[in-house]
Amino acid sequence: xxxxxxxxxxxxxxxxxxxxxxxxxxxxxxxxxxxVVVARNPVHSxxxxxxxxxxxxxxxxxxxxxxxxxxxxxxxxxxxVVLFLFxxxxxxxxxxxxxxxxxxxxxxxxxxxxVLLGLTGLLLLGQVSKWTTGQxxxxxxxxxxxxxxxxxxxxxxxxxxxxxxxxxxLIIAVVGAVVLARRPPATGxxxxxxxxAGTTGVVDGxxxxxxxxxxxxxxxxxxxxxxxxxxxxxxx
Amino acid sequence: MSITVGWYLGLSVxxxxxxxxxxxxxxxxxxxxxxxxxMLNAANLxxxxxxxxxxxxxxxxxxxxxxxxxxxxxxxxLGIVVAIFRxxxxxxADDLHLMKG
Numbered sequence: 001x002x003x004x005x006x007x008x009x010x011x012x013x014x015x016x017x018x019x020x021x022x023x024x025x026x027x028x029x030x031x032x033x034x035x036v037v038v039a040r041n042p043v044h045s046x047x048x049x050x051x052x053x054x055x056x057x058x059x060x061x062x063x064x065x066x067x068x069x070x071x072x073x074x075x076x077x078x079x080x081v082v083l084f085l086f087x088x089x090x091x092x093x094x095x096x097x098x099x100x101x102x103x104x105x106x107x108x109x110x111x112x113x114x115v116l117l118g119l120t121g122l123l124l125l126g127q128v129s130k131w132t133t134g135q136x137x138x139x140x141x142x143x144x145x146x147x148x149x150x151x152x153x154x155x156x157x158x159x160x161x162x163x164x165x166x167x168x169x170l171i172i173a174v175v176g177a178v179v180l181a182r183r184p185p186a187t188g189x190x191x192x193x194x195x196x197a198g199t200t201g202v203v204d205g206x207x208x209x210x211x212x213x214x215x216x217x218x219x220x221x222x223x224x225x226x227x228x229x230x231x232x233x234x235x236x
Numbered sequence: 237m238s239i240t241v242g243w244y245l246g247l248s249v250x251x252x253x254x255x256x257x258x259x260x261x262x263x264x265x266x267x268x269x270x271x272x273x274x275m276l277n278a279a280n281l282x283x284x285x286x287x288x289x290x291x292x293x294x295x296x297x298x299x300x301x302x303x304x305x306x307x308x309x310x311x312x313x314l315g316i317v318v319a320i321f322r323x324x325x326x327x328x329a330d331d332l333h334l335m336k337g
Contacts, residue, residue, distance in 0.1 A: 015238075018238045022239045030251070036254075037271065045267050045270055049273060052251075059244065062239070063285060063288040068280075075303055080307060091318065093266065093321075093327045107261075115256045115260070118253065123249060126249075138290075138294065141293065143291065151297065159297050159301075166301055173308035173309075176312045177312055177315040180315035181318055
């Protein structure tokens with residue numbers, strides 16, 4: 001059954017729009033990926049990442065995974081990249097980086113050679129062996145109903161336990177992020193302002209940390225009122 | 237009929253390799269994270285290709301889980317980057333060669 005299906009896929013000719021969409025999306029994906037690696041400015045890297053993620057979403061649509069394409073755009077391009085950009089701007093590391101400087105001598109050509117070796121190995125392996133083997137539709141077919149229905153049914157029946165495990169994972173990640181972003185209770189001499197900044201969160205603590213010349217009571221006032229925080233940030 | 241699965245998997249392999257080069261070559265921790273995202277996306281592309289070829293919804297469900305894990309990884313990773321930056325004022329991986337914070 002599987003072999004028959006694979007032969008059917010292999011022999012059928014792809015139509016011109018399919019080839020065109022695939023080629024354009026592949027070019028977008030690869031250009032974006034190279035851009036992420038070679039861009040000097042981290043902000044440019046993040047924008048190139050958005051380009052790649054959109055290309056991958058097009059690939060998902062091309063393979064009848066329309067729900068995943070929507071999730072890809074909303075979660076990846078919408079949430080994760082915005083988180084990246086937020087941290088880049090928050091840390092102020094959006095300046096150009098000298099990528100010509102090489103701290104470890106010979107590390108860069110070695111890395112490229114190693115990855116090229118693995119790449120050619122994988123592609124050769126794909127040439128000499130079957131890409132896909134095994135039984136088809138083990139956990140349910142992916143056609144015959146709307147994509148969302150099939151995905152939801154599989155998620156809440158076959159994959160119910162992993163689904164619950166991911167909810168636990170997300171809770172742990174949230175708690176971990178809060179613990180990591182909290183300021184330690186006693187940092188140095190300015191214990192009072194540090195405590196206030198620690199309770200109000202990482203964004204409010206930033207102006208107090210950036211300019212130590214602001215007196216502690218002014219920082220406390222700044223962190224208690226939203227407008228005060230903006231004023232302190234402008235002053236800093 | 238659409239493009240054969242081999243093309244998708246080849247593209248996925250190339251995308252994964254570019255991401256791996258980025259992780260190995262770049263020094264900025266944030267860009268290394270973005271390259272990890274590239275590698276995860278390559279895996280997602282391969283999963284969806286196999287799901288279509290084998291007529292199996294399981295591949296798409298796995299992409300769903302990869303998305304969740306990627307989100308958790310980014311949240312905790314960026315939290316670590318912010319915590320390190322607060323102490324050292326640097327996002328360079330080569331500066332982090334001491335265990336002492």
